[in-house]
Amino acid sequence: MGNKQEELETCVCLQGYDIIGITETWWDSSYDWSVGMEGYRLFRKDRQGRQGGGIALYVNDQLECMELHLGMEEEPTKNLWVRIKGRAGAGDIIVGVCYRPPDQGDRADEALYRQIGAASRSQALVLMGDFNHPDICWRDNTAERKRSGKLLECVSGDFLFQVIEEPTRRGAMLDLILTNKEGLVGDVKLKGSLGCNDHEMVEFRILRAARRALSKxxxxxxxxxxxxxxxxxxxxxxxxxxxxxxxxxxxxxxxxxxxxxxxxxxxxxxxxxxxxxxxxx
Structure with a gap:
């Protein structure tokens, strides 16, 4: 963990990211002392009672933000939601990070989609994460499995856009970025893997002028x-x-x-x- 954390901090310092979402952190209480980064506020949800999983979201401490609790009374899901206050003249943005295990059950999937539906009604939403649906063809909006088709129904029913176009792990597109405003997310790039992780890092910009561009x-x-x-x-x-x-x-x-x-x-x-x-x- 130490080497990976050092690589992450070096990458962040060089690129100057405002927001960093991480899936499969594998953290527990023993990491409390080592996972903070100077200049960032950390939100995290560790996987309880089972090895692996876990998600985290670092937000530049110059940005005013607060964690949202969507559907906390429902089936537990591996998601984080944070509202980031917009600067003068700009609306707030909800940023989420999600990890959906490959073996996640139907009830947890349904709870996840209800949370996405609630978040999608915000003025601006950016949701990133590992959804583990390799059989979805996002170009044609088709899926080989019924369970994957449920995600497509969620995306279309909530009028969301999926913006990643390239495979992110061994030829499969497991990692996604969903947004409720066309043009809100741009400059999407794959940046290679971090340490021994076999997923590509995904870099993108949140373009705050997207609402005006909708008139086109x-x-x-x-x-x-x-x-x-x-x-x-x-x-x-x-x-x-x-x-x-x-x-x-x-x-x-x-x-x-x-x-x-x-x-x-x-x-x-x-x-x-x-x-x-x-x-x-």
Whole structure:
């Protein structure tokens, strides 16, 4: 632990990070004296009654912050939530760090997703961590396992964005960054591993001007949609033959593909006005 802590402190000093999230700390009370870093406030949650796990969040002590307790009465989860007060003219940001063990049960998963849902209703959210869902394809929003599909449902249902695009451990994308504002997180880079850890460190910036940039987003303009052509295009498809012998997931992807093709032809888009950019989709 000593060498890894020294490497971490050296890395932090060289880069000048304001926030550092760590998963699988393996800390317990015996580390109380050795894990603090000068200039940072430490939030941590050690894994109780079992070796391994644990999470920590270091926040620059120049930033005003407080820990949030979301869903503490529920199934215990390995998450930390901290509200960081924005500087003058900027809103607060909730920053979270999560470690989801590969063998985590359904009840703990459901509690985690309820916490994410509660945090997503904030003005700005950045959640980072190791979610251990290697079978998810974030480019296509598909999953091989039902349990992984639950995370996709959480992300889409809470209107979140997943911003990491490269594998973070042995060709798998286990580590994620979720945010509720498009453009809030940028300059995402993988920075190699720390010590004997086999996960890539992920570096990113929180871009505080993201809310203003939302006015550049586009939305569907239903007032100019050709719904007659839309119905006609979907009506031409022999659905029985197209979906014959397909499972639920394959059938959904086929339907979704045809639906989006028809939408692109029949429903134009428009630039969102500043009056509507803060509304949920």
């Amino acid at each position: 987003l586009t939305t569907l303009d239903f007032s100019r949609a050709d719904f007659g052509l839309f119905r006609d295009l979907l009506g031409r498809i022999p659905w029985g033959k197209a979906l014959e012998g397909r499972g639920a997931q394959d059938s959904w992807l086929i339907f979704k593909g045809h639906f989006l093709q028809a939408q692109e032809r029949c429903i134009p888009t428009k630039r969102k006005s500043s009056k509507t950019t803060k509304r949920l989709p």
